[in-house]
Amino acid sequence: MNAIMGSGILGLAYVMANTGILGFSFLLLFVALLASYSVHLLLAMCIHTAVTSYEDLGLFAFGLPGKSCY
Secondary structure, eight states: OOHHHHHHHHHHHHHHHHHHHHHHHHHHHHHOOOOOHHHHHHHHHHHHTTOOOOHHHHHHHHHHSOOOOO
16 A cells, blocks of 8 residues: 555656646546545445454445455
């Protein structure tokens, strides 16, 4: 997860250089809203199903393919 966040932060300057300040601000706001909504959905499903782990949540939502097996 740290590698994904790090590469995303490094890419912000490139995106801003290519889209301009207004386009970058719009894209940043859009991605922040999507992230907030995804966390809301995750928490709502945890409350609805009384599941507290990602593995069990994946199993509940998608069946056996949703469970991460290692």
